[in-house]
Amino acid sequence: MHRTRVRVVEDALDANNTIARANRADFDRESVTVVNFMSAPGAGKTTLLEQLVRGLDGAVRVGVLEGDVEGSMDADRLAHLHVPVVQLNTAGGFGGECHLDANMVRSALPDLPLDEIDLLVIENVGNLVCPAEFRVGEDARVMVSAITEGEDKPLKYPLMFRACDVVLVNKIDLLPHLDVDLDKLLANIDAVHPGVPRMLVSAKTGEGIAEWRDWLLEQTARAGAPA
Amino acid sequence: MHRTRVRVVEDALDANNTIARANRADFDRESVTVVNFMSAPGAGKTTLLEQLVRGLDGAVRVGVLEGDVEGSMDADRLAHLHVPVVQLNTAGGFGGECHLDANMVRSALPDLPLDEIDLLVIENVGNLVCPAEFRVGEDARVMVSAITEGEDKPLKYPLMFRACDVVLVNKIDLLPHLDVDLDKLLANIDAVHPGVPRMLVSAKTGEGIAEWRDWLLEQTARAGAPA
Numbered sequence: 001m002h003r004t005r006v007r008v009v010e011d012a013l014d015a016n017n018t019i020a021r022a023n024r025a026d027f028d029r030e031s032v033t034v035v036n037f038m039s040a041p042g043a044g045k046t047t048l049l050e051q052l053v054r055g056l057d058g059a060v061r062v063g064v065l066e067g068d069v070e071g072s073m074d075a076d077r078l079a080h081l082h083v084p085v086v087q088l089n090t091a092g093g094f095g096g097e098c099h100l101d102a103n104m105v106r107s108a109l110p111d112l113p114l115d116e117i118d119l120l121v122i123e124n125v126g127n128l129v130c131p132a133e134f135r136v137g138e139d140a141r142v143m144v145s146a147i148t149e150g151e152d153k154p155l156k157y158p159l160m161f162r163a164c165d166v167v168l169v170n171k172i173d174l175l176p177h178l179d180v181d182l183d184k185l186l187a188n189i190d191a192v193h194p195g196v197p198r199m200l201v202s203a204k205t206g207e208g209i210a211e212w213r214d215w216l217l218e219q220t221a222r223a224g225a226p227a
Numbered sequence: 228m229h230r231t232r233v234r235v236v237e238d239a240l241d242a243n244n245t246i247a248r249a250n251r252a253d254f255d256r257e258s259v260t261v262v263n264f265m266s267a268p269g270a271g272k273t274t275l276l277e278q279l280v281r282g283l284d285g286a287v288r289v290g291v292l293e294g295d296v297e298g299s300m301d302a303d304r305l306a307h308l309h310v311p312v313v314q315l316n317t318a319g320g321f322g323g324e325c326h327l328d329a330n331m332v333r334s335a336l337p338d339l340p341l342d343e344i345d346l347l348v349i350e351n352v353g354n355l356v357c358p359a360e361f362r363v364g365e366d367a368r369v370m371v372s373a374i375t376e377g378e379d380k381p382l383k384y385p386l387m388f389r390a391c392d393v394v395l396v397n398k399i400d401l402l403p404h405l406d407v408d409l410d411k412l413l414a415n416i417d418a419v420h421p422g423v424p425r426m427l428v429s430a431k432t433g434e435g436i437a438e439w440r441d442w443l444l445e446q447t448a449r450a451g452a453p454a
């Protein structure tokens with residue numbers, strides 16, 4: 001029975017990759033750099049995005065695709081920043097899925113003004129397991145690990161930490177109030193994904209946001225450079 | 228296409244419920260009260276369990292089934308408390324699932340000394356979406372919402388908050404250091420699940436653990452009472 005299940009999962013991932021390539025072609029045509037932004041629920045993705053967009057100050061034109069099971073709270077928050085935001089609910093037509101996949105993202109593309117943006121941030125559903133399995137046509141994957149979640153998460157959710165191109169260790173301002181060993185967390189990240197860049201950030205105080213912004217600008221410039 | 232998908236999901240949930248009833252019959256035969264313990268990653272389930280077991284001080288005999296994608300860190304932590312602990316990894320034979328289902332729990336039952344325990348706590352995979360969809364044969368569902376995750380989680384993950392019988396609002400000791408509105412969180416919980424008991428707890432300081440323990444003891448006594 002388990003073998004059949006694995007086969008079904010592989011077929012689903014193959015189908016997903018085909019659609020992810022179609023998304024990729026659309027993004028390339030419009031020279032849009034795409035980031036798949038992932039974390040556990042409540043790790044601070046939306047607040048980090050608010051900080052990012054404010055700090056970019058028009059240096060690149062940003063658009064956001066907000067993935068949530070239900071509701072449009074995060075999209076409403078980001079709309080105040082005057083960037084194009086499209087809400088995608090996995091509960092509406094997608095069976096309440098715990099992640100975004102390439103087809104869901106594709107369904108939202110007609111609502112995104114790709115020709116008017118340079119950087120598209122796709123905020124995935126809060127979940128440390130399944131989002132890591134589904135590519136959506138992105139250039140880079142950024143994950144957030146809030147320090148409040150403890151130092152053991154890389155060992156318990158290794159696929160997510162392995163799949164990403166950078167780890168933002170968020171809520172670093174709370175460190176003095178926690179029984180969490182930051183060095184141990186960083187060592188655990190390095191154990192499952194040796195050499196992956198880690199940035200210590202605080203969406204609350206703004207610490208580390210500039211470093212992340214510069215990393216994103218570098219990705220965007222690279223995508224815009226002649227091949 | 229979406230309609231076919233919904234049908235497949237319904238069939239899977241029907242099959243799950245059949246196995247959950249078989250688990251339930253086994254638990255009833257041995258008079259074991261079973262709690263399905265759920266939260267986002269890093270909300271503090273394992274630390275709360277450590278506090279609970281220490282505080283029970285033998286009042287009821289506890290066993291733990293630890294669900295994780297990979298690793299046995301939590302099971303190792305709990306084994307020090309000298310209660311029976313069985314680790315269940317969803318990455319081993321179950322395709323890296325983001326939740327426990329009735330069949331996974333069933334596969335672990337032979338390793339659990341059901342005749343020697345009164346209360347079985349099943350610690351689910353850290354995830355606010357899919358664990359709520361799969362019953363495993365439990366009497367009650369307890370969820371943890373860490374205050375650090377923000378006040379909006381009930382609105383973004385309503386199924387989980389609706390599916391549970393009690394909500395532990397954990398990490399309450401950190402409230403003075405956060406921009407989180409506790410009253411708003413409690414109002415949001417009440418909006419999606421009117422009347423559900425909420426307990427403010429801190430796995431760190433021990434605040435509120437006695438209230439939760441008494442609630443569990445009441446569930447256990449009820450299950451043990453003659454029908």
